Amino acid sequence: MINKLFYGFLFFFCFLALISCEERQNENSSSYSKLRTEDFYLKKIVSLDTMSNDTKINVLDTLLLDFNSDENYKKTNIYFLLKAIESRYALKQDSIEIYLDSIKPSENVDINVRKFSEESKFKTENLGIISFELVEEILKAINYAEVNNSIFTYYLYDDLAKIYFNNDDFEKSIKYTNLYFENHPLKSNLFVQQRYFDIRFFLAQHTYNSDDMKTYLEKAKKLALQINDSIAIARTFDYESQYYNHVGDHVNAIKSSHKSFNFFKRNGLLKYHHFHNLSTSYMNANQIDSAIFYLNKGYDFVKENKLATDLSVYYRNLKLLYREKGDLKKALDAQDSLYKITEENHLKIQNQKISELETQFETEKKDAEIQVLQETNQLNKDLIIQQRWLLLAGILIMLSILFFIYNTYSKKLLKEKNEKLEIEKKRYLIEQKARQSQLNPHFIYNAIANMQGLIIADKKSEANVYLVALSKHIRNMLELNRLEYVTLDEKINAIENYVKLQQLRYEDVFDYKINVHVHSDDLLIPPMIVQPFIENSIEHGFKNINYKGYLEIDIEEQENQLYIKIVDNGSGKGIQSPMGKKSLSRIITQERLDLIYNTNGKKNAYFVAKPLDENGARGYIVEIFLPLIRS
Incomplete structure (x- = not known):
């Protein structure tokens, strides 16, 4: 789930850092008195895929200055579309819906397609599994875009790839990710290529395809070095750690995780998944205390920043680590928290009313609940056995203490031990x-x-x-x-x-x-x-x-x-x-x-x-x- 959220972040906020090499259209000396064509602005919207988030906002602000010369220009579809996109990049959620609702059905296919894409992004923000009805709507929109040769067809492929990823249909997610890249008007751009390689690596990881993981890791690293993007290079270290964990090289996994984690920490760019991935590397290397440390640090990070994060993976790993350590009481506490989150997640999924998946959902829910209950019962049994042994050990220790209290030699040893500890x-x-x-x-x-x-x-x-x-x-x-x-x-x-x-x-x-x-x-x-x-x-x-x-x-x-x-x-x-x-x-x-x-x-x-x-x-x-x- 952590990688899903990070993957969604990749879809919504592209980490590319260059301004598009697309040249501006030539303008007459009277261009400031007239609004430029819709196609001009639509091409500029496409070029946003090659920019960092801050650069996108600056470019959009510059484009919106064109509309200040006449109030009537601020009533056009292209103006509302630019404002909606700017609001999404600036995280102004309340404004997005207002501007999208202001866009009227247009004869321009590209405006209609991009409006639909922005609406689907707004609807699916922070959702887990997406309903079948919304998937069907996007498929219809893709058909409309393909028939009319829209320049934003690739954008709908990208939206659908993300939705299939969230729904755990990784093969279809790969299919539409490939279609997104193949149909991108700027696919020769290095930063567009980098985003594609990053996404393919995550998909390879979720399909347990080590060959694809290695292939796209090498491509992403080579490209990051080529464009000399320090953030992208640091991100490839995170990918390296996940690949090494996948192939069982835990020493290198920890080294790569630390390289990535330290970079993002130094630059104030840490995300929850950085803590989780570093903890996972330690857990795979059976370094239990370090794994628990970074796992809890990630939990503190989520709470301090009030992040909407699914913590089921956190509690599941915490349970396994404490159980491996022999602290069954804390393992049981983590199991209880996991059980509550499992119930909450199933309730959210149920409220989405996915009719065609309802039977499968109910079966999976019951299986998950049975498995959680079985694990809880087993932990309770283990905890009771451990408590009995602890009680017996406690009695023996008490007897030993009473014996040594009356033993002057033990007093001397205890005193020497205390002095040594003090030193x-x-x-x-x-x-x-x-x-x-x-x-x-x-x-x-x-x-x-x-x-x-x-x-x-x-x-x-x-x-x-x-x-x-x-x-x-x-x-x-x-x-x-x-x-x-x-x-x-x-x-x-x-x-x-x-x-x-x-x-x-x-x-x-x-x-x-x-x-x-x-x-x-x-x-x-x-x-x-x-x-x-x-x-x-x-x-x-x-x-x-x-x-x-x-x-x-x-x-x-x-x-x-x-x-x-x-x-x-x-x-x-x-x-x-x-x-x-x-x-x-x-x-x-x-x-x-x-x-x-x-x-x-x-x-x-x-x-x-x-x-x-x-x-x-x-x-x-x-x-x-x-x-x-x-x-």
Whole structure:
């Protein structure tokens, strides 16, 4: 159902982003005093298929300016048709019906056909299964359009393909989708082709045709790259994930889902199906917690944005995931919600009074209800069995607790365990603070702003270098910082990338040099120790100086210790924060060193940070001493 809604979105709001290459008709100097021909405007309506939604609205607004010269022009059929189409793209539902009702039967076949198509779109908006009567009306309209060679015949094929898709008749949906594309006046347009490939991929997915899925995925990706449409490229990653799920390659399915999800999230374009598809990829890979996480995130997204979304698939997947996890209580809750939605959906279908499908509908309804009831009964049985075992386990645990209460040795163990947990908790909090301090939102914002400036200045090469460095820095923060130790090589590479990134950000503000005098490939060092001092040198030491800064980092072995020296020629502010308070990064770093190395009361690891005071030199020096640990 989620893919159906997304497919419907594709039908109603084409995601194509170029203005039509159709040339404007030549006009005489007196053209502003006379309205242009209906055929001119009808051709412009056809060309809307090659534009993004915002561009469509702008083009329609421009065309409607022609009618301002005479109030009588605003009483013509073509004016009302343009207004109805504009209202649909601008989501003005109340206005659509008014303008469509104002269009009178015309001798112009194309106006009649397009009016009918807009009416059918208005009637079927947000509906699930479409009645047989409406399908019959569209078939009659198609016959009328074909007999009279209407330019909008392809548009009716598109409408009927969508209706058959919603009615789960995928073979007929494929048939009319092909007719839509074959009869489109602008089928050579790349964006029209892209929309066709996207639709065919969805149809292949619903017919479980992996060969067609692969074919149209490759075509869609190739076309997206050809037109350099970032949204279309991101959408193909979503298609890739669905294809990989279909063929059982769950690792690549998750990777592709994340690529698509992250792009649409960054650009504020997330839809419910993005959460659902990512959750499905995790569910197929049997990563239950991640699947539940994104499934619930999608549910929150629907509620926050008040979306009219069928949540039956959400509850069905939630039930399966909790059951797989062994949480039968939550599985039963999800099953109850699914049962309610199933009843509501069947009631909606029943109210549509599809006479020819009534018998089939009643049978399917009873089968669905029986299946849901059987699953509910089974879950209840499983829940009762689980509760019995939990009760027995609870009794045993209580007896064990009573026994150990009187056992002094267990008290000692419990105390030691609590102390260990407290240390782990403290370590976790400190590491979390360190990550937050390093992945600075202000830094990320400024970096993106700088990159945007390069793009606006058409410095694509510099922007690309900046983007690569920034993405590598963020990846290092997320990947390396979650480890207890990383190799010195990895840390040096991360530091060098960060400093280069800062150089790109502060152009010609400072130079740097890293001197490594040890074998760094087998030495281990905790993450988040060195970078805060480097960051302070750049952000504070080189701030507001009237000469070029210089940063030098020396790494060597001294007396069986790893010695790291960071020296800058900045203002000498070092890591002191405003109002004379100690820097948070300094406190966090010392706490981490104490937790990792100084747990036995000895000062095995420490650092010294102070302003330079040699021959009147300006700057700041930080010396870090760590025990040598080899892999």
